[in-house]
Amino acid sequence: MSGRKDEPKEGKAAHPHLTAEFFVWLWFAADREGGTFNLDGIGVVDMWIEDRLSFRVVDEDKARVALSGEDTASSAEARAALASGKVVRDLQLHLRREEREYSVTLRGVHLDLCGLKLPAHASEGEDGLLYERMFLYEEAYSIVTALYRTFARERTSAAWHAETLPQIRAWVQRGEAALPPEDDPDAPQAARPAPGGGAPTSENEAEDDVGYGEDERDELGELSGDDEVETF
Amino acid sequence: MGVFAGAMTVRRYRVEGEVPEDFRDLFMASLQEHAFREPKNPAPGEEHVGWCLIQNLLDLDFSERDKWLFNHYLTAALRVDKRALPAKLFKAHLEKRVAAWLAENGRQRAPAAVKAEIKQALELEMLAKTLPRVATYEFCWNIVDGWVAFHATGEGPNDLFRKLFRQTFGCVLTPCSPLDLLVEEPALLEGMEMAGISDYRPRGEGARA
Structure with a gap:
């Protein structure tokens, strides 16, 4: 049988800008809440941004800037990307519920779970292994779901425009403020973005293998190859 | 990699359509019918798709149910072969x-x-x-709860998967949108559907909605 394009049937309209806002909110809220959330139906969950973030330009799906390495989320480059109007394309989260820890990259309008690493599990037989892995997958998905619901409540509340958005702008500003003005010759060079503006710094260059599919590898390959990295 | 081992890279779908009472026998026959078959006259660049067992991409026989049906989980892999000349x-x-x-x-x-x-x-x-380039993409269908985890996020494999899934099981797959996560709270869902774009930039004009 030969393959042919099949039109996807969409559920609720995906509203890509809300997914991008969710990613920024996760990043901001992880700072604001000190990494601990009490989620409806889930309980206490620890969540923090791991070592990988990528950004795209509005109306494009392809990543323009990918940052990885230690403390990526608090780096000046990452905040500067937001300040310049780029949107978060994907981000890597670490989730902890009770003793179970997950690492996952959220990507795209469908909130695809990429490179989901499950806690250690050791069931015997295919049946037991499948049940346990599906239980863990469902738990990770339910945490992401609960986080999205928490975001939706805040996003649709009056407090979003009155409090949250100004707080996020100030939070982005603090990152931007770490960058010296370009016309200040005495400014410490270490605080500037790497050459090329938003290019990853040397310690941030290595791409993590988080289990991307072939298409995603191609995209990242394009990023590190022919594509220009925009100056923030 | 994915369903039984390793990290998972997953797009989640909602399954639309009724699963018949005698699905075990029906799905076995349907999986057999749509299992991968080597093309007799391959053409350059043409893709050939079909199901295989997750355990080994050469296992194309679905007559043993306990290899692909685990209680309410149905598993298989989409196999895609493509021959290309240098x-x-x-x-x-x-x-x-x-x-x-x-x-x-x-x-x-x-x-x-x-x-x-x-x-x-x-x-x-x-x-x-010429040997074909072979790719496999696993999936796991929770028949009771009506969702499928497909272990690929590229649009090409997802297009092929949705089509073959519908042909095989008679059910339509709908990609889960984040807003689907809010269906139990209609007021919240409506608020999100009407939400505009927030401008995070420190010197931005401010939110447009």
Whole structure:
């Protein structure tokens, strides 16, 4: 049988800008809440941004800037990307519920779970292994779901425009403020973005293998190859 | 990698459609019917798709139910084969063949029809010696809760998967949108559907909605 394009049937309209806002909110809220959330139906969950973030330009799906390495989320480059109007394309989260820890990259309008690493599990037989892995997958998905619901409540509340958005702008500003003005010759060079503006710094260059599919590898390959990295 | 081992890279779908009472027998027959088959006359660049067992991409027999149905979880893998000829090598061989025809027939130029005939014969000859590029993408269907985790996020494999899934099981797959996560709270869902774009930039004009 030969393959042919099949039109996807969409559920609720995906509203890509809300997914991008969710990613920024996760990043901001992880700072604001000190990494601990009490989620409806889930309980206490620890969540923090791991070592990988990528950004795209509005109306494009392809990543323009990918940052990885230690403390990526608090780096000046990452905040500067937001300040310049780029949107978060994907981000890597670490989730902890009770003793179970997950690492996952959220990507795209469908909130695809990429490179989901499950806690250690050791069931015997295919049946037991499948049940346990599906239980863990469902738990990770339910945490992401609960986080999205928490975001939706805040996003649709009056407090979003009155409090949250100004707080996020100030939070982005603090990152931007770490960058010296370009016309200040005495400014410490270490605080500037790497050459090329938003290019990853040397310690941030290595791409993590988080289990991307072939298409995603191609995209990242394009990023590190022919594509220009925009100056923030 | 994915369903039974390793990290998971997953797009989640909602399954639309009724699963019949006797789905165990029906799905076995349907999986057998849509299992991967080696193409008899492969054409260059053409993709061939079908199901295989997750355990081994060469296992195409779904008659043993306990290899693919685990209580309420149905698992299989989409196998996609594609044969492609090495372009430079093909071009080099084609030029040699055309040159041989010219010498044999004492002509300066080969007519288009002759070139096409030589090209077609060479394609068939080289394809017979070429191994396909094989990809597999696993999925797990929770039949009770009505969702599928497909272990690929690229649009190409997802297009092929949705189509073959519908042909095999008679159910339509709908990609889960984040807003689907809010269906139990209609007021929240409506608020999100009406939400505009927030501008996070410190010197931005402010939110537009």
